[in-house]
Amino acid sequence: MTADNSVTPEQWLAKQIETGDPDLLRSMVKTMAEALMSAEADSLCGAGYGERSDQRTNRRNGYRTREWDTRAGSIELAIPKLRAGSYFPDWLLERRRRAEQALISVIATSYLLGVSTRRVDKLVEQLGIKHISKSQVSQMAKVLDEQVEAFRTRALDAGPYSFVWLDALTQKVREGGRIINVHCLVATAVNADGRREILGLDVTSAEDGAGWLAFLRGLVARGLSGVQLVISDCHAGLVAAIGATLPGAAWQRCRAHYLRNLLTVVAKRSQPFVATLVRTIFDQPDAVSVRTQHAWVVQTLEAKHPAAAEHLDAARDDLLAFAAFPREIWSQLWSNNPQERLNKEIRRRTDVVGIFPDRPAIIRLIGAVLAEQTDEWVEARRYIGLDILAKARIRVISSDTPAPDPLPQTLTA
Numbered sequence: 564m565t566a567d568n569s570v571t572p573e574q575w576l577a578k579q580i581e582t583g584d585p586d587l588l589r590s591m592v593k594t595m596a597e598a599l600m601s602a603e604a605d606s607l608c609g610a611g612y613g614e615r616s617d618q619r620t621n622r623r624n625g626y627r628t629r630e631w632d633t634r635a636g637s638i639e640l641a642i643p644k645l646r647a648g649s650y651f652p653d654w655l656l657e658r659r660r661r662a663e664q665a666l667i668s669v670i671a672t673s674y675l676l677g678v679s680t681r682r683v684d685k686l687v688e689q690l691g692i693k694h695i696s697k698s699q700v701s702q703m704a705k706v707l708d709e710q711v712e713a714f715r716t717r718a719l720d721a722g723p724y725s726f727v728w729l730d731a732l733t734q735k736v737r738e739g740g741r742i743i744n745v746h747c748l749v750a751t752a753v754n755a756d757g758r759r760e761i762l763g764l765d766v767t768s769a770e771d772g773a774g775w776l777a778f779l780r781g782l783v784a785r786g787l788s789g790v791q792l793v794i795s796d797c798h799a800g801l802v803a804a805i806g807a808t809l810p811g812a813a814w815q816r817c818r819a820h821y822l823r824n825l826l827t828v829v830a831k832r833s834q835p836f837v838a839t840l841v842r843t844i845f846d847q848p849d850a851v852s853v854r855t856q857h858a859w860v861v862q863t864l865e866a867k868h869p870a871a872a873e874h875l876d877a878a879r880d881d882l883l884a885f886a887a888f889p890r891e892i893w894s895q896l897w898s899n900n901p902q903e904r905l906n907k908e909i910r911r912r913t914d915v916v917g918i919f920p921d922r923p924a925i926i927r928l929i930g931a932v933l934a935e936q937t938d939e940w941v942e943a944r945r946y947i948g949l950d951i952l953a954k955a956r957i958r959v960i961s962s963d964t965p966a967p968d969p970l971p972q973t974l975t976a
Contacts, residue, residue: 593638596631600652604643607650622646708923711930714937715764719782723789724752724762725955726895726947727812730795730902731770732909732929736919745922746770747929748778749909751902752787757945757952759901761933762787766922772800779808791955792884794899796820816881817899818845825878828870837864837871845897850886857883889954892947905936 601612604623610616612623626641643650732747746769750762763782767774775798779787790812793805802814822841826834840860847853857879864872875882885896895901909932919925940946 593640596638597641600640600643600650603652604645604650607645607648621648707927707931711927711934714934715926715930716785719762719786721754721756721760722786723956724754724760724787725789725791725952727752727762727787727790727793727809728795728899728902729775729793729798729801730899730906731798732906732913734766734913734919734925735917736922736925738921742918743768745925746774747909747925748774749902749905749929749933750778750782751905752790753947753952755952757947757949758943759940759946761905761937764926764930764933766925770798772803775801775804776807779804783808792888792896794896794902796899797824813884813887814881815884815896816878817897818882819898819900821878821882825871825874828874829868833868837868840864841875844883845893849890853883853886854879889951891951892955895947905933908932908936 605611608619608621608623610619622645624644624646627644628639628641631638631640642652728751730749732749733744734747735742736745746767748763748765748767748770750764752760752762754760763778763785765774765778765781767778787809790809792813792815793809794815794817795801796817797820805812805814822838825841826838829837840863844853844856844860847856857875861872861876864875885893888896909929912928912932913919913925916924916928919928
C-alpha cells in the first residue's frame with residue numbers, strides 16, 4: 564500500500580464529495596494524517612517527494628502500513644520509510660491527542676509484565692513501529708504513575724482490618740553511579756468484608772525499625788485501625804514499630820521462618836527429627852492442647868538439644884499467638900505464606916528488569932502489580948468468612964470488657 568502524493572488534499576476532498584463516499588470522515592482523517600506524515604518525511608529528507616535538490620540529505624524508501632484506531636473507526640495508514648535511519652510520527656504516540664490508547668496500553672502493559680526494552684521493540688514492530696527508544700518506553704510507562712500514586716495514597720476506609728501481613732523484598736537500583744539494594748515494604752490485610760486487600764507499598768534504604776515505623780505510621784494516618792494480629796518474619800525493629808503504632812495488636816511470628824531459624828542451632832543430622840517434633844505443636848485441635856504440646860516439645864528437646872529447647876521456649880508467646888483465634892483460620896494466621904505467594908508474583912515481573920534505574924521505577928512497577936492484584940481479590944471469594952471474622956472480633960471485645968461483680972456477692976453485701 565502507498566500514499567498518492569500526486570493529489571493534494573484539496574483535490575482529493577473535492578473528488579470524495581463528488582463521488583459521495585459513505586466513509587467520508589474516515590477518509591478525511593486518513594488523507595490528512597498521511598499528508599502530515601509526508602510533509603514531516605520531506606522535512607527530514609531536506610527536499611520534497613520526487614524533487615531534485617542539492618539540499619537533499621535522505622530519500623524515501625516506500626511505506627509500511629499500520630492500523631490506527633480513531634473515533635472515526637480503524638484506519639490503515641501508510642507511514643513513509645527512509646533509506647537512512649527511521650521515521651515514525653511522534654504525534655501518533657501522544658496520549659489524548661489521538662486515539663492511540665491501544666498502543667500506549669500495550670507498551671505500558673508490557674512494562675508492567677516485566678518485558679524488557681528489547682522485547683518491547685519486537686512487540687511494537689508488529690504494530691508498525693520499527694524502533695522505539697528506552698526513553699520512549701519510560702515516557703509511555705509513566706502513564707501508570709498517576710494510578711499507582713492514587714492506589715498508594717488512598718484512604719483505608721474498608722476496615723476494621725483484623726489481620727495484617729507484613730513483609731519486605733530486596734531490589735537492586737542504580738543510585739549515585741553504583742548499584743545498591745533497597746527494601747520494598749508491603750502490607751496486606753483482611754478488611755471488614757473478609758477479603759484480602761493490599762494496604763501500602765514503600766521503598767526504604769534499610770529494613771530497620773525506622774523504616775517500619777514510618778511505614779506503619781503512614782498506614783495509620785490513612786485509616787488503618789482495628790488490627791488484632793500482625794503476621795510477619797522477625798524483621799529488625801518490626802515488633803517495636805508494631806507496639807508503637809498499633810497498640811493492642813498481637814504479633815504472630817511466621818512459623819516457617821522461625822523453624823528455619825531454629826534449625827540453625829541444631830546439628831544437621833538431627834534437624835529432621837526436631838522439625839517433625841515442632842510441627843506437632845500446630846496439629847492440635849484447640850488452644851489448650853497447642854500450649855500443652857509446646858511445653859512437652861520443649862521438655863523433650865532439653866535432654867539432647869538444650870539450645871533448641873531454650874530457643875523454642877523463648878519464642879512461645881510470639882509463635883503461638885494464632886491460638887487465641889478461631890480454629891478455622893489457624894492455617895491462615897500462623898505463617899506469612901500468603902505474603903510469600905504475593906512476593907513470588909512480584910518477583911516474576913521484577914526479575915526481568917533486574918536492576919531498576921531509580922526508586923520511582925520500582926514503585927511504578929510493583930505498585931501497578933499490587934493494584935492489579937487487589938482488583939482481582941475484590942472479585943474473588945472471601946479469604947475469611949464473615950461468621951468466622953465476627954467470631955474473632957467478639958472474642959477480643961469480650962476479653963477487653965471488664966466482668967461485672969457476681970450477683971451472689973452483691974446480695975451478701
